[in-house]
Structures are given as C-alpha cells and as structure tokens.
Amino acid sequence: MDNEPAFFETNGPGTGGIVGQPLDRVDGFAKVTGQAKYSAEYKLPGLTYGVLRTSEIARGKIQSIDTSVAAKEPGVLAILTHLNLPKLAKTPNDPDSKKAIGAPMGFLPLTSDQVHYAGQPVALVVADTYDRAVHAASLVKVNYAVEKPVVSFLDPKAQVFDPEKVQDGKTPGHTRRGNPQEAFAASPIQLTATYEHAINHHNPMEPGATTAVWEGPDRVTVYESTQGVTRTQKALSAMLGLPTEQVRVVTKYLGGGFGCKGSTWPHTILTVQAAKAVGRPVRLSLTRPQQFTSMGHREDQHQTLKLGATREGRLTALIHEKTSTTSPWDNYAEPNSRIINLLYNCPAFESTYQLGRANVMTSTFTRAPGEAPGSFAIECSMDDLAAQLGIDPLQIRLLNYADKDPTNGKPWSSKSLKQCYARGAELFGWSKRNPKNGATRQGRYLMGMGMATASYPVHNNQGTARIRLYADGHALVQTGATDLGTGTYTVMTQVAADSLGIAPDKVRFELGDTRLPTAPNSGGSVAAGTVSSSIYMAAQDVWQKLTKLAIQDKKSPLYRAKAADVVAEKGRLVLKTDKTKGEDFMALMKRADMPDIEGSGQGKYGAGYETGRAPGPADSGHEDDKGGHSMHSFGVHFCEVRVDPEVGTVRVTRWVSVHGAGRILNAKTARSQIIGGSIFGIGNALMEETFRDPNLARYTNASLGEYHIPVNADIPDMTVEFIDEHDPYINAMGVKGIGEISMVGVAAAVANAVFHATGKRIRSLPITPDKVMNSLAV
Numbered sequence: 107m108d109n110e111p112a113f114f115e116t117n118g119p120g121t122g123g124i125v126g127q128p129l130d131r132v133d134g135f136a137k138v139t140g141q142a143k144y145s146a147e148y149k150l151p152g153l154t155y156g157v158l159r160t161s162e163i164a165r166g167k168i169q170s171i172d173t174s175v176a177a178k179e180p181g182v183l184a185i186l187t188h189l190n191l192p193k194l195a196k197t198p199n200d201p202d203s204k205k206a207i208g209a210p211m212g213f214l215p216l217t218s219d220q221v222h223y224a225g226q227p228v229a230l231v232v233a234d235t236y237d238r239a240v241h242a243a244s245l246v247k248v249n250y251a252v253e254k255p256v257v258s259f260l261d262p263k264a265q266v267f268d269p270e271k272v273q274d275g276k277t278p279g280h281t282r283r284g285n286p287q288e289a290f291a292a293s294p295i296q297l298t299a300t301y302e303h304a305i306n307h308h309n310p311m312e313p314g315a316t317t318a319v320w321e322g323p324d325r326v327t328v329y330e331s332t333q334g335v336t337r338t339q340k341a342l343s344a345m346l347g348l349p350t351e352q353v354r355v356v357t358k359y360l361g362g363g364f365g366c367k368g369s370t371w372p373h374t375i376l377t378v379q380a381a382k383a384v385g386r387p388v389r390l391s392l393t394r395p396q397q398f399t400s401m402g403h404r405e406d407q408h409q410t411l412k413l414g415a416t417r418e419g420r421l422t423a424l425i426h427e428k429t430s431t432t433s434p435w436d437n438y439a440e441p442n443s444r445i446i447n448l449l450y451n452c453p454a455f456e457s458t459y460q461l462g463r464a465n466v467m468t469s470t471f472t473r474a475p476g477e478a479p480g481s482f483a484i485e486c487s488m489d490d491l492a493a494q495l496g497i498d499p500l501q502i503r504l505l506n507y508a509d510k511d512p513t514n515g516k517p518w519s520s521k522s523l524k525q526c527y528a529r530g531a532e533l534f535g536w537s538k539r540n541p542k543n544g545a546t547r548q549g550r551y552l553m554g555m556g557m558a559t560a561s562y563p564v565h566n567n568q569g570t571a572r573i574r575l576y577a578d579g580h581a582l583v584q585t586g587a588t589d590l591g592t593g594t595y596t597v598m599t600q601v602a603a604d605s606l607g608i609a610p611d612k613v614r615f616e617l618g619d620t621r622l623p624t625a626p627n628s629g630g631s632v633a634a635g636t637v638s639s640s641i642y643m644a645a646q647d648v649w650q651k652l653t654k655l656a657i658q659d660k661k662s663p664l665y666r667a668k669a670a671d672v673v674a675e676k677g678r679l680v681l682k683t684d685k686t687k688g689e690d691f692m693a694l695m696k697r698a699d700m701p702d703i704e705g706s707g708q709g710k711y712g713a714g715y716e717t718g719r720a721p722g723p724a725d726s727g728h729e730d731d732k733g734g735h736s737m738h739s740f741g742v743h744f745c746e747v748r749v750d751p752e753v754g755t756v757r758v759t760r761w762v763s764v765h766g767a768g769r770i771l772n773a774k775t776a777r778s779q780i781i782g783g784s785i786f787g788i789g790n791a792l793m794e795e796t797f798r799d800p801n802l803a804r805y806t807n808a809s810l811g812e813y814h815i816p817v818n819a820d821i822p823d824m825t826v827e828f829i830d831e832h833d834p835y836i837n838a839m840g841v842k843g844i845g846e847i848s849m850v851g852v853a854a855a856v857a858n859a860v861f862h863a864t865g866k867r868i869r870s871l872p873i874t875p876d877k878v879m880n881s882l883a884v
Contacts, residue, residue, distance in 0.1 A: 122603070122604035122605075122607060122676060123604075124600045124603045124604045124610060125597075125600050125601055125604045125769070125771055125772075126600075126769070126770055126771065126772070126773060127600070127772065127773065128772060128773040128774035128775075129596055129599075129600055129610060129772055129774070130596075130774070131593060131595070131596045131775070132595050132596045132599050132610070132615070133359070133589070133595040133596065136359075137359070142358070142359045143358055143359060144312055144315070144331065144358075144359050144360070144361055145312075145315040145316065145317055145329045145330055145331040145356075145357065146312075146315035146317060146329075146331075146389055146391045148317050148329045148389075150317065150319055150387040151387075152386040152387060153317075153386070153387045153388075153389060154183055154232050154233065154234055154239075154384060154386050154387065154388050154389070155232065155233055155234070155235060155236040155238075155239045155388070155389055155390070156230055156231065156232050156239065156376075156377055156380050156388045156389065156390035157230070157231050157233075157236070157239040157240050157242075157243045157390070158227045158229070158230055158231075158243070158373065158376075158390070158392075158396060159227070159228055159229040159230070159231065159243040159244075159246045159248070160224075160225045160226060160227055160228065160396065160399065161221045161223075161224060161225065161226045161227075161228050161248070161250070162224065162250075162804075163221055163224065163250050163252050163255075163802075164221070164222075164223055164224040164255035164465040164466075164802060164803035164804060165221060165222065165223075165252070165253040165254065165255035165256070165465045165803070166221050166250045166251050166252040166253045167219050167220055167221065167250065167251045167253075168188065168219040168220075168221065168228060168248060168249070168250060169219075169249045169250060169251050170248075170249045171187050171189065171228070171229065171246065171247070171248050171249075172246070172247040172248075173185040173187065173229070173246055175245045175247075176231065176242040176243070176245035176246050177242075179233070179238060179241060179242045179245065180238060181233040181234040181235055181238040181239075182231065182232070182233045182238065182239075182242045183232045183233060183234065183384045183386070184230075184231075184232045184380065184383050184384050185229055185230070185231050185232075185242070185246065186216060186229065186230040186231075186232075186376070186379070186380055186383060187216060187228065187229045187230075188215075188216045188217060188218055188219055188228075191216045191217065191376075191379060192379055192382065192383060194214075194345045194346065194347070194375070194379070195344070195345060195346060195347025196344050196345050196347070197214045197217055197345060198211045198212050198213055198214050198435075199212075199213055199214055199217055199218070203344070206344040207341045207344045207345055207370070211369070211370070211371055211372055211468065212433065212435035212436045212468055213433075213434070213435045213468075214372055214375065215227040215228070215372050215376070216228070216229075216230065216376060221250065222433065222434050222435070222465055223399065223433070223434075223465050223466050223467045223803070224255075224399065224465070224802065224803055224804040224805070225395070225396065225398070225399025225400070225467070225804075225805075226399070226467075227372060227373070227376065227400075228246075228248055229243065229246045229248070230376050230377075230380055230390075231243040231246065232380050232383075232384050232388055255464070255465035255802065255803035256462075256463065256464040256465050256803070257464055257465070257798060257799075257800055257801075257803045258406055258431045258462065258464050258466075258798065259406075259429055259430060259431045259460075259461070259462025259464065260462070261462070261464060264431075264462035264463060264464055265462065265463040266429070266460055266461070266462040266463075267460065267461060267462075267463075268280070268458070268459070268460055269437045269439070269459060269460075269461050271437065272437055272438065272439035272441065272459050272461070273438060273439060273440070273441050273475075273476075274436075274437070274438060275437075276441070277439075277441040277443075277444070277459075279458070279459045280456075280457070280458050280459070281443060281447070281455070281456065281457045282455070282456045282457075283447070283454065283455045283456070283512075283513065284423075284453050284454030284455065285454055286423045286424065286425050286454040286455055286456040287423075287425070287456070288454075289414055289422045289423035289453065289454040290412055290414040290422070290423035290425055290454075292414075292422070293414030293415055293416070293422045293423055294415075294416060294417050295413075295414065295415040295416065295417060295419075295491065295494065295495070296412070296413070296414055297411075297412070297413040297414075297415075297487055297490055297491060297494070298410065298411070298412045298413075299410070299411055299483075299486070299487060299490065299867075299869055300408055300409070300410045300869065301408070301409050301410075301411070301479075301482055301483045301486065301869045301870070301871075302407075302408050302869065302870040302871065303404070303406065303407045303408075303409075303479050303482070303871050304406060304794070304795035304796065304870075304871055304872060305403055305404065305405065305406045305795065305796040305797075305798065306403060306404035306472055306473075306790060306794050306795070306796065307366075307397070307398050307403045307404075307794075307796050307813060308362075308363070308364040308365060308366035308401070308402075308403070308472060308473070309364075309397065309810065309813060309815065310361055310362025310363055310364055310366065310367070311361045311362050312331055312360065312361025312362060313331075313391060313392040313393070313394060313396075313397045314331055314366070314367070314371060314373060314374075314391070314392040314396075314397060314400060314401050315330075315331045315389070315390070315391040315392065316328060316329070316330050316331070316373060316374045316377040316378070316389070316390050317329040317330075317377075317387060317388070317389040317390075318377045318378040318380075318381040318387065318388055319381060319387035319388075320381055320382050320385070324348060324352055325348075325352045325353075325354075326342075326346070326348075326352070326353055326354070326378060326381070326382075327354040327355075327356065328342065328353070328354065328355050328356070328374070328377075328378060329356050329357070330355055330356070330357055330374060331357065331360060331361070331363075331367055332355065332357050332360075332363075332367050332368075332370070332374075332588070333360065333363045333365075333367040333368040333588050333590060333627050333628045333629045334368065334588060334625075334626065334627030334628065334629065335355040335356065335357050335586050335588065335618060335619060335620045336355075336586055336620060336624045336625065336626070336627075337368075337369075337370070337627055338355045338370050338374070339353050339354070339355045339620045341370035341375075342355070342370065342374070342375065342378060345375050346378070350620075353620070354619070354620050354621060355619075355620045356618060356619050356620075357588055357618040357619075358617075358618045358619075359589070359591075359618075360588060360589065360590050360591060360628075361591065362590060362591055363590045363628070363629070364472065364473050364786075365402070365470060365471035365472045365473060365475065365629060366401040366402050366403075366470060366471075366472070367401070367590075368470070368471050368627050368629040368630075369402070369470055369471075371400055371401050371402075372400070373390055373392060373396075373400055376390070377389075377390040394808070394809055394810060395805075395808040395809060397808075398796065398805050398808035398813075399467050399805065399808070400467070401470070402467065402468060402469055402470030402471075402472070403467070403469050403470070403472065403796065404440070404469060404472035404473070404475070404479075405430045405431050405432065405438070405439065405440065405469035406430065406431050406798075407428060407429065407430035407431070407439075407440070407442075407479065408428070408429050408430070409426065409427065409428040409429075409442055409479065409480075409483050410426070410427045410428075411424065411425070411426050411427075411446065411483045411484065411487050412424070412425040412426075413487045413488075413490075413491060414454075415491055415495075417495070418495075418505070419491060419492070419495050419497050419502050419505050419506070420505060420506060421450055421451065421452040421506050422452070422453065422454065423452065423453075423454045423455070424446055424447070424452050424454070424455045424456075424484075425455075425456045425457075426442070426443045426446050426447075426455075426456070426457040426458070426480075426483070427457070427458045427459075427460070428442050428443065428457070428458070428459050428460070429459075429460040429461070429462065430459075430460075430461060430462070430469075431461075431462050431464050431466060431469070432461045432462065432463060432464070432466075432468070432469065433463070433464070433466055433467060433468040433469070434463050434464075434465065435468070436468045437461060438468060438469050438470065439459050439461060439469075440469075440472075440475045440476040440479060440480075441475070441476035441480075442476050442477075442479050442480030442483065443457030443459075443476075443480060444476050444477065444480065444563070445476065445477045445480040445481050445484065445561060445850070446480050446483065446484045447512065447513050448508070448511060448512060448513050448561065448563075448738070449481075449484055449508070449559060449561055450484075450488070450503070450506040450507070450508055450512070451506050451507065451508040451509070451512055452506070452512055455512070455513075464803070465803045466798070466803065471629060471630075473783075473786050473790075473846070473849050474562065474783075474846035474847070474849045474850050477561065477562055477563075477846060477847075477850040478787070478790065478846075478849050478850055478852075478853065479853075481558065481559070481560070481561075481850045481851045481853075481854055482853045482854045482857065482871065484854075485558040485559060485851055485854030485855070485858065486854050486857055486858060486861075486867070486869065488502055488503060488506075489502075489556070489854075489858045489861060490867065493543060493861075496541075498539075498541065499556075499557060499858065500527060500531060500536060500557060503527070503559060504524070504527065507523070507524065510736075511736035513736075514736065516734065516735055516736040517734075517735055517736070518735060518736055518737070518738065519564075519735040519736065519737045519833050519834070519835035519836055520766070520768065520831055520832065520833035520834075520835075520836070521738070521740055521766070522740060522766030522829040522831045523559070523561075523740040523741070523742070523766065525766065525829045526740060526741050526742045526764040526765060526766055526829055527742055529764045529827060529829065530557070530742045530743075530744050530762050530763070530764040530827075531557075531744070533744075533762045533764070533825055533827065534555075534557075534744035534746075534760070534762040534825075536555065536557070536744060539555045539862070540862075543861060543862050543863075543864070543865040544862075544863065544864055544865025544866075545865075546862075546863065548748065550750070550751070550752070551748045551749060551750055551751075552748070552749040552750075552751055552863040552864055553746065553747070553748055553749075553759075553863055554746065554747050554749065554858075554859040554860055554861070554862035554863025554864070555744070555745070555746050555859055555862055556744075556745045556746075556747070556854075556855045556856065556857065556858030556859030556860070556861065556862055557742060557743060557744045557745065557855055557858065558742070558743050558851035558852070558854035558855040558858060559740070559741075559742055559851055560739075560740065560741040560742060560743060560763075560765065560847050560848075560850040560851040560852075561738050561739065561740050561741070561847065561850060561851075562631055562738065562739050562843070562846045562847040562850055563737065563738050564631075564632075564635070564711065564712040564713075564737035564738060564739075564836065564842065564843070565630040565631070565632050565711075565712065566710075566711065566712035566713050566714060567626045567632045567635075567636045567710075567711045567712065568626070568636060568640075568708055568709065568710045568711065568714075569585065569586075569587070569623070569624060569625035569626050569636045569637055569639075569640045569708070569709055570585065570623035570624055570625070570640055570644075570706060570707065570708050570709070571583065571584065571585040571623055571625075571637065571640035571641045571643070571644040571706065571707055571709065572584045572585070572622070572623050572644060572704065572705070572706045573602065573606070573641070573644040573645055573647075573648055573704065573705045573706070574702050574703070574704045575606060575648050575691065575695075575702060575703050575704075575705070576701065576702045577691075577692055577695035577696050577700060577701055577702065578692070579608060579612055579677075579692050580608070580612040580613070580614070581602060581606055581608060581612060581613050581614070582614050582616065583598065583599075583602040583613055583614070583615045583616070583641060583644075584615075584616045584617070584622045584623060585598075585616075585617055585622055585623050585625045585637055585640055585641065586617065586618070586619060586620055586621075586622040586623055586624050586625045587617045587618070587625040587626075587628060587633055587637045588617065588618055588625075588627070588628040588633070589617060589618070589628070590628050592628075592775065592778075592779050592782075592845065593772060593775030593778070593779070594617065594628065594633060594634075594637065595615055595617070596772060596775055597634065597638070597771035597772045597775060598615050598617075598637055598638065598641055599613045599615045600771060600772060601638045601641050601642060601771065601839065602615060602641050602645065605641060605642050605645035605646075606645050606648070606677065607674065607675065607676040607677030607678065607691075608677055623640070623706065625637055625640065628845075629845075630843070630845075630846070631739070631842075631843025631844065631845040631846045631847070632711055632843055633843070633845075634771060634841050634842075634843050634844070634845075635711035635712075635768075635836065635837050635839070635841045635842060635843055636709055636710070636711040636837070637709065638709070638771060638837075638839045638841050639709025639710060639711060639715075639837040639838040639839050639841070640707055640708060640709030641707070641709070642707070642709065642838050642839055643707025643708060643709050643838060644705045644706050644707035645705065645707070646705070646707060647705030647706055647707050648703060648704075648705035649674045649679070649705075650669075650705075651703055651705060652679060652691055652694060652695075652703065653669050653672045653679060654669065655694060655695075655698060655700075656672070656679050656689070656694055657669060657672070659694070659697065659698065661697060662689060662694060662697075663687050663688055663689055664679060664681065664687070664688060664689070667681060671683065672688075677690050677691055677692075678690045678691070679691065679694070709837060709838060709839075710837060710838075711836065711837045712737055712836065712837070713733040713734075713735075713737065714733065715835065715836065715837050715838070734835075735835050737833075737835065737836055737842075739765065739766065739767040739768070739842045739843065739844065739847045740765070740766050740847075741763060741764060741765030741766060741767070741847055741850075741851075742763070742764055742765075742851070743761070743762070743763050743784065743787075743851050743852055743855040744760075744761070744762040744763075744855065745758060745760070745761055745852075745855040745856050745858075745859045746758070746759045746760035746761075746859060747759065747856065747859040747860055747863055748863075749860060749863045749864055749878065751864075751882055753875055753879075754874075754875030754876065754877075754878035754879040754882070755875050755878075756792055756856070756860055756873060756875075756878060757820075758788055758792075758820070758821065758822055758856065758859075759822055760822055761784060761821075761822055761823075761824040761825065762824075762825045762826075763780050763784055763824065763825070763826050763827075763848070764826075764827045764828070764829065765780065765826075765827075765828055765829070765844065765847060765848075766828070766829040766831040767828060767831065767842040767843070767844045767847065768831050768832075768833045768836055768839075768840045768841050768842035769831075769832075769833075769839060769840040769841050770828050771839075771841060773828075776828065776844060777826045779844055779845065779848060780824075780826045780844065780848040781824050781826060781848075782848065783844075783845070783846070783847070783848020783849040783852070784824060784848055784849065784852050785816050785821055786848075786849045786852070787848075787849040787850075787851075787852020787853050787855075787856070788816055788820070788821065788852060788856060789814075789815045789816045789872075790849070790852070790853050790871060790872065791852065791853035791856035791857060791871060791872060791873060792816075792820075792856065792872050792873055792874070793814040793815060793816060793820075793872050793874075794813070794814065794815060794872055795813075795814075795871075795872050795874075796808070796813060853871060856873070857869075857871075857873060860873055860878070864878070864881065864882060866881035866882060866884065867881075868881050
C-alpha cells in the first residue's frame, strides 16, 4: 500500500462555496438573547466580589494603611494590601521573571509600599456583595509620603534615554539602512516635520474583568476578559508556580479588546490571589475610570520625519525620530518606524527611539500599534511633498511604489496595492479633485479630499485545532482561539464546513478555553490566518484517516485504490480519474461501525509555512516559504471632509476603503471589520485624547462622557471593497489578517483632506476645532 501523502489533496480550502459568503454571525442569537456569558457573568456557588482601592497620588510611598473600620463592615471577607498579600512564585518585579511571565506590567501593585502612578491599586477588598465591597473600599484610609510626579517625556525632570530595544525587546532602538544623513543633505528637496500624538485609551465596552475559583489548593479556573487564553495561562502559571495544566483560563465571549486585553494585567493575578485567600470564588470588574489606569494606553509621543527627494519626487532619504513617554519600569514604545521604512521605495533610511520615564501606567498595544501613528507621519509628509512639487498625491505614491520590500530586498508574497489605488480612486471620484489646496467650497464650508496608503505586516505564528467528525454528518471543531467580537466563531465555522464538505449548521465550533488545542492571541491580525489554517489542516488529517479506511474496506468503491489517487469533494471521497467512483464519509463510517473520527492539525501563518505537496486546482502556486518573501496586507483610504471655517469643526462626509488581504473568509464580517477600524481611525484623527494633569499626573477625563469617540452621527456611509488576491505563501488558506490594516492610514487620510480643504497643515492629533481655527488664523 502506498504511503499516505503529507497533505491530503482536496479541491482546496474555500472552494465549497461557503468560505467568502456573507454568512450571518453564528453567535448572534446567543448575544442578542443574553445567553452569551462574558467573564463577569459566570454564576458560581459562593461567589464573592473584589473591589480595588486605588491611589490618589501618582508618586510617593504608603506610610500607613488603616483597614480596621472597613474590616468590621458586614460581609467583608478580606482586605489585601502590600502588608498581607500572599507571596507569589514570581512577580513582574523580579528582574529575571518578565520573560517567564510574558506580561508587560513590569510591576505588580500590593507588593511594596511604592506608588508609581495615579490609580495604582493599594488595597483589594473582598465582600459577599458588590455594594458591600465598594462601601468597605471607601473606608480604607491610606496615608502617603507624597513626591512630585514626572508627567511625561516633556517634563524637565523626566529621565530621557536611548533604549537598546523597544516594544518589549522586539524592535531595535536604532536602525539604519544606506547613508541617510548624506543622502538627505544632498537631496534637492528636503522636508522636516514633527508630528504630535495625544494619549489614547482603548475603551472597549466590556471593561477588564476576572472571575477566579480555586478547585483545591493547586488548581484554579479563571474566567478572564483576555484576547488570548494561552498567553494568560502561561503568565498565571509562572506567577503562581503551578504547571500550566493546573491553570485553566476561559474566555468564551469578549466585549472588545483593541490591544488592552492582549496581555496579563495586575488586577487579574490579584483576583486569583484573593480567591485563594478567602477560599471562595472572587469576581472583580474594573470601573470605567479604573480602565484608564489598569490596562495600558497608546503613549503620548512626538515623531520627527525628515524626507529627502529629487525634484521629480522620488524619495532619496527618510530619517525618523520618535520620543514617547514610558512607565518607570518598561521600555515599551510603538514601532512607528516599521511602516516608514517599508511603505515606499527609498535607498536610505534611519530610525531612532527615545523614551522618557514618567509616573504613568505602562502603555501597550493599541489599535495597529506603530503602523497607525507611523503612517500618519509618512503619509502626511508624502502629501506635503506632492504639494510642494505640484504632483497629485496618488501619483507621488505610484512614483515611489515599492515592487520589493525596501527593508530587505525580498519579493512580496502578494501585493495588490496598485489595484487598490485604481479601484479606490474610481469609487471615490478622485479624478474630480481640485489640484489646488484651499480652493473648493460648498456654500460657506471648505471641502477637501485626502487619501493615504495602508499596510500591516504578517506576524509569524502557529496554532492547533481538533476536529471530531460524526457519522451522522455533524462535526465538533475546537481550538483555544478568542473571538473579540469580530466574527471568529462565524468564519471558522465556514472554514470547517468547507473543509469537511458539510453545511455550516452541522458544525459546532468551540473556542476560548485552555483545555482546547492551543492558539495564538487574537491580536496583531494573526488569528484569522493561523486558526483557519489549523482547522483546514485538522480536516486534512480527518480525510487521510478516512482514505486509509476506505482503501482497506472491501465494500468500498475505493478498495485498493492508491491513497494519492483519492481526493475529497463536498464530503465525499472519490477517485481523481473517475469522480463517479466514491462514497460519502457517512456511509463509510457507518459501515465500519465508527461513530466518529478525530483529526488534529497545526496551522502556520507567515514565514515558515510549508505546503509539502504539489499544487492543487484551487491553490495553484503554493510553494514552500521559509522567510523568502515579505508578507503584508495593503490597502488605501479615500476621505472627503467638510470644514467649517467659522468654528473649526471637521466633518467626514465620504469614505472609501479598498484592501488586498488575501482570501476573504466572510464578505459581511470583513466589511464590518474595515468599517470599525476606519471609525477608530477617524476618532483618533478628530476626537480621541486623554488629558493628564500637568501637576498631578492624573487623568482628568477618565470616562466615556468626557473621552470623546465617534458616534453614528459622525460617520458617513462607508464604501468598502476587497481586491481578489491570491497569496500562495502566507498559509494553507491564503488568508491575511485585516484587524489592524483597517485603521492604518486613516488619520493621515483625514489630515490630508483637511490640508486640501484649508491649505493649512495640522500635524497634531486629534485635529480639534481650536487647532483648525489657529491654523486658519496664521
């Protein structure tokens, strides 16, 4: 008998007519009927409630804590402080533990008397009801030795330094390609501009929440609002000193994350400790103000970009410098330079990061970290170059189009950016744009058109999935992924149905539990590409096992066939050469008295993906790739704005986005995701800003009433399209992530439209009415 192939040949993923279709959300009914359980909704026997008491000061030491009055209140079970918090095996405070914990917090409150930032937890009260816990927390008296805080990197007392690496060690603090200083000095066209970014907070509708229950002295289950159960499990097991299999993390539904739930934060481990201390389950939900000080933010930052070019508009040099605020203990900074180095063909590039330590909570991944603010700088500068030379903004981008990755010379695995430009311009009516800035009016309003390029990288990853196919025609599909609310439940149901040749309503897809096969975080746009490939590979395993069964079964039409000659089509095993000869899997399994069959598979996303097989009809061109290609999604945003010159308001009136992101798993959810990300970007461009008091280093607008975000009335109808893009290198499904690219370039498109409307460049986000009025007054 022939050996079974490394990959079972089917007609290819997504060819059964289900992948790509605008299937309604399979989890929609559970959500609208209230059956979907979020992390703060699990009803456990003996459930108690934890409430944090947080510091009013941003810097100093705790001199004393008086819990005597609070402890006497009815229902109070425990009050944990730095004086009595149970010891952990490892904490982020330990110099050698950060890698093991895998968390960015760097410092765990309640482990010392030191206060590093306003809103830092100084006590955790546990009571038998939430109201009692809130009341008792208000009675805890804390005396501080107050010190003057450092507010930001702009503070003269800030310790500003050149980090060797930023972004938790992932990005070099200094990068150089070619001779950028010499190239810039020799450039006939030289532009230098500084761009400012306000602090942004994620603000998902569901705040951070943890429900922890111990099952004996050394086994714990944690219902956690996290973007990755596996990463949270790893962090908790390291801190608790327990094997990972004794720490279970569950996240079945998530009310948004946007990056702030991609890491493990202090309130989570404190809840777990509190549950052990009281011997009962503990639930802790952050309040909205605590959300601003407990789960990171996008850092306040300045970036200066020097752009050198020829008189024809070809780039000769890019020099990027970024300075931002970080906490007293970490070296996190968004990698803004990554997209500036990559987006356009330029022979010389240099980037430098500087950090200033201040009394703030650590910043973290926030909605396209690095690419969103980095694209604001490069895309505004490209428009400035176009304006100076009298070239159309779209033409200046085509003139500097990168046919290969400028950072390493590698070919793209796929790039449909030119098609995106052409289709977007057609849909938007870009050809009607007045080439002169500040010259288009509609009544008393100034009208402007802007555009910007979008790109986001593939972050290499891998995951696993398990499929149990039953003889009655239904399947159970499992993987430890997370659905942030973007549609993972739905698109993975489609992938499984297509790969198995069954209807979507015959698939039950389970995720969000560390008892399931491991999967990466839902973040960095990796989930769709990794998890879909894992499910497809698990289906391959099922078909291989069924093929072996069929060719050994004397009653099967495929008896004694070569395994390599058998293919799977729509739930049937058939011969390649005679597709009338075969049978469906249900008949085969029932005849073998096999109630079910299980398969598992590992899916890879990005460099390192290998097919190990000859190309099939649906995926012709599949080749092994071990880092031989540069892998990115690309797209473009077109924006029209209306500016009121009398009051300075900016209104987005038209929007078009076109993206090339490989195979689209669901036309409806993908469109929704692009719209959502674009709305994020419009908020970033025009509204979102967290204010930090310049003397006290406290946030002054830590609520959704004062932290402004777009509402329906702020957003026009949006046109979203995708280029039909085939990527043979990216993964088994040809799928790229779209979670982040939807926001990249959005702020720049809005800013460029404002520039076109007014003739004045505003380089500080958000572009608020006062900034517009000030620019018009100059």
